[in-house]
Amino acid sequence: MIRRPSPPQMTVDIIVAALFGLIFASIELQTTDGIVPVFVLMGMTGALAIRRLSPLLSLGVAWLAVFLQLTNGMEAVPSNLAILAVLYATGCYGEAWVRWAGLASAIGGGVIAATYMSFFYLANGVDVTRLADLSGAVLSSLIGSVAAIFVFTLAWTIGLLVRTSQAAKAEGVRRLQAQQEQRLAQQSVVVEQERNRIARDMHDVVAHSLAVVIAQADGARYAQKGNPEAMDATLATIAETARGALGDVRLLLAELRHRQGEGPQPLLTDLDALFEQMRGAGLDLRIVTTGEEQPLPTGHQISIYRILQEALTNALRHGNRFEPVSVDMAWQGAGVVVRVDNPVASVPGRSDGFGHGVPGMQERAALVGGWLTAERTQNGRFIxxxxxxxxxxxPAPVQANR
Structure with missing residues (x-):
């Protein structure tokens, strides 16, 4: 029953009600006598002040003032206009049953107001013995009832429409927030999945490297020629340490892998097979390689392969297959810049060209000390x-030339 309007709203309501009371007091109290008009004006002013704080209480105060007005034979006064604001508040701010009470008040109040005014004028100068005067009073009551009901119901309906509009806006905001939360959750899942795949890749890389170290250390123990005792102890320590490190790495990374499948990891030498696979799926690839290729660690090669694989997969799923896709690899002194440029398919309802693999690609690049950007251009291309x-x-991350 009691709402919690904001302090600015309460301040505005009190100021508006105070001005309303002052203005209509200067009008009504000069033309009426007695204490009843004062109470009626105070009731209407109070109902106006609390209409947003408690629409039901405001409606009750307004009805009390009207009852006092009718039982004392007062005619309609200008302060009765506050009833319109009260009915608006019941439609806009009230609960379900308060809104229905407001609608009933609009209809019942319209009939009561028109009937009362008809009989008021009938009792003040109309000859009830004349059928014409009596018929005129009844007709004016009917017409007045329809007009009053229309005005009162219109105020209530406007409040209800405003309430519906505000609810629709709030629902739109909640839907947008839910979509943003869902998008963030999806990105978190993608990043987690990519980290698991990276864990698998790095497990194989580290396992291979440590296996080589172990084999070389074990071989050196048998191949050494000088100082057999010292060399043997040193190499035995190396082999034992490497074996322990290999076991620790397997235990730690197994927690991240979540039982992913085994298999050899792709390197830069496997890019030709990837390009042929994408061509077979329908992409028209234009491959351009510039600069002198330089040796990269296995983890860096895997990152480049996975980034190209995901970018081309996005181009296949979301791009226009009837136009060529450009793949540029520019070898520089400090590293390699990989750029995939594909046209975006014109699909109704698609707001952007970002595939779900973009966070994963960014994670790949960041973990090897690089960076990745993905954007949709104004001319309908995704880069x-x-x-x-x-x-x-x-070097420090910078935007590549578009």
Whole structure:
């Protein structure tokens, strides 16, 4: 029953009600006598002041003032206009049953007001013995009832429409927030999935490297020629340490892998097979490689392969297959810039060209010290640009030339 309007709203309501009371007091109290008009004006002013705080209480105060007005034979006064604001408030701010009470008040109040005014004038100068005068009074009561009901119901309906509009806006805001939360959740899932895949890749890379170290250390133990005792102890320590590190790495990364499948990891030498696979799926690839290729660690090669794989997959799913897709690999002194430029398909309802793999690609690039950008241009193209540095020579992230 009691709402909590904001302090500015309460301040405005009190100021408006005070001005309303002052203005109509100067009009009504000069033309009427007695204490009843004062109470009627105070009731209407009070109902106006609390209409947003409690629409039901405001409606009750207004009815009390009207009852006092009718039982004392007063005619309609200008302050009765506050009833319109009260009915508006019941439609806009009231609960379900308060809104129905407001509608009933609009209809019943219209009939009562018109009938009362008809009999008021009938009792003040109309000859009830004349059928014409009596018929005129009844007709004016009917017409007045229809007009009053229309005006009162219109005020209530406007309040209800405003309430519906505000509810629609609030629902739109909640829907937008839910969509944003869902998008963030999807991105978190994608990043987590990509991290799991990275864990698998790095597990295989580290496992291979440590296996080589172990094999070399074990071989050196048998191949060494000088100082067999010292060399043997040193190499035994290396082998034992590497074995322990390999076991620890397997245990730690197994927690991230979530039982993902085994298999050899792709390197830069596997890019030709990837390009042929995408061509077979329907992409018209235009491959351009510039600069002198430089050796990269296995983890960096896997990142480049996965970024290209995801970017081309997005182009296949969301792009226009009837236009060529450009793949540029520019080898620089500090690293390699990979750029995939594809046209976006004109699909109704698609707001942008971002596939769900973009966060994963950004995670891939960041974990090797690089960066990745993805954007949809105004001319309907989607461009993915990634920079993968050669270790210890990576420059600060900058935007690549478009």
């Amino acid at each position: 993915v640009t990634a920079y993968v540095p050669i270790p210890h020579t990576a």
